[in-house]
Amino acid sequence: MTIEVFILVAAVLLISAFIKGVTGFGTSLIAIPILIFFVMEPGEARALIVSINLFLNMYILLSARKLTYAHAKPYLLLIISVFIAALISGFLLGRMTAELFQILMGILLLFTAINRFFEVRFHIKNPKRYFVPLGLVGGTLNTLIGAGSVPVLIFLGNTDLKKSEFRVTVSLFLLILNGGSLISFLISGSYSAQIATWALIFFPIMIIGTYLGIKSQHQFNERTFSKVIAVMLFIIGINSIFGIL
Numbered sequence: 091m092t093i094e095v096f097i098l099v100a101a102v103l104l105i106s107a108f109i110k111g112v113t114g115f116g117t118s119l120i121a122i123p124i125l126i127f128f129v130m131e132p133g134e135a136r137a138l139i140v141s142i143n144l145f146l147n148m149y150i151l152l153s154a155r156k157l158t159y160a161h162a163k164p165y166l167l168l169i170i171s172v173f174i175a176a177l178i179s180g181f182l183l184g185r186m187t188a189e190l191f192q193i194l195m196g197i198l199l200l201f202t203a204i205n206r207f208f209e210v211r212f213h214i215k216n217p218k219r220y221f222v223p224l225g226l227v228g229g230t231l232n233t234l235i236g237a238g239s240v241p242v243l244i245f246l247g248n249t250d251l252k253k254s255e256f257r258v259t260v261s262l263f264l265l266i267l268n269g270g271s272l273i274s275f276l277i278s279g280s281y282s283a284q285i286a287t288w289a290l291i292f293f294p295i296m297i298i299g300t301y302l303g304i305k306s307q308h309q310f311n312e313r314t315f316s317k318v319i320a321v322m323l324f325i326i327g328i329n330s331i332f333g334i335l
Contacts, residue, residue, distance in 0.1 A: 091288070095129050102128075103142070103292050104299040111303015113316050117143065117296070118237035119202060120319075123195055123326050132191040133183075133280050136236035140275070141289035142296050144268035149297070151261040165259050168221040168242070172263065173270040175229025176238070180274025186234055192330045195235045199327030202240055207320035217249040233271040239264055 091099075102124050109116035118139050125135040162169065204210070214220070224245055232238025242263075275281035 098129060099125065099288075100292060100295050103295050107296045107299025108303040108306070109319055111300040111305075112307055112310060112312065113206075113303075113319055115202070115206075115240065115243070116319065119199055119240065119323055120326070122236050123192075123199065123330050126192075127329075132186075132188050132235075134285060136191075136234075137272075137275050137281050137285045138288055138292070139236045140232065140268050140271050141286060142293055143264065144272055145289060145293045146296060146300075147261050147265040147268060151265060161259050162262055164218070165221070165263060167218065168225045169263055169266050171222045171225025172229040172232075172238070172242070173225075173266045175226040176233050176267060176270025177229075177274055179230040179233040180271075180278050182230075182234060183274065183278045183280055191235055192333070194231070195237065196327045196330030196332075198231065198235070198237055198240060199323050199330060202244070203320045203324035203327060205244055207317050207324070212248050214245065214249045217245070220245070229267060229270060232267050233274045236271070238267055238271070 102121055106117050106121040106124075109120060122132075122135045122139050125138070126132050130138070224242055228238040228242040230238065231241065243260075272281065
């Protein structure tokens, strides 16, 4: 990795982490397609972001020291199903072409952009009955494109589940999700020591970016900022599918 590439990757990760700190979303959806556009192959970008997110989840979980079995129990079906899907979908990695990767990522980007821009809200009754299919979708998407947490978190944001409970459990959920995907990468031979090294090097940058974003929340009109980012996601999604840029 040349110094120019290092600076570019660091800048992309810093900005995406900052956006996540402000809006609560952005790391995978912004960093992965931009890294692919400029410097990386889809498999490299996916593995890098999944690894960094795994380290980030471990850091948050260890720092919180509040997770108990009682907190995690209501979400066990979701956690177990997302782990199984993240593992099994590793067998599909060999069929994952760059074109299919771009299409799936583009669809997820457009879905998220529309949801955020129009602030779509819907009430889901008895959400726990959907935990297994939701976990299967999230785990599969995370292994294939590195952004499986997005549909899960959007779903949970439209339920009557206690958000305070899930905040404690979300780091465990994301840890299991990214851990399952990382195991899939190792089994399929699509993970290298180089990617692990990059992840460790860039991990502090993600911490700094997220921290700065959280501290800067009150400097922005959060609603307007979120809509601007949604438009950016929409443009990236269109480009990901149709390659117009």
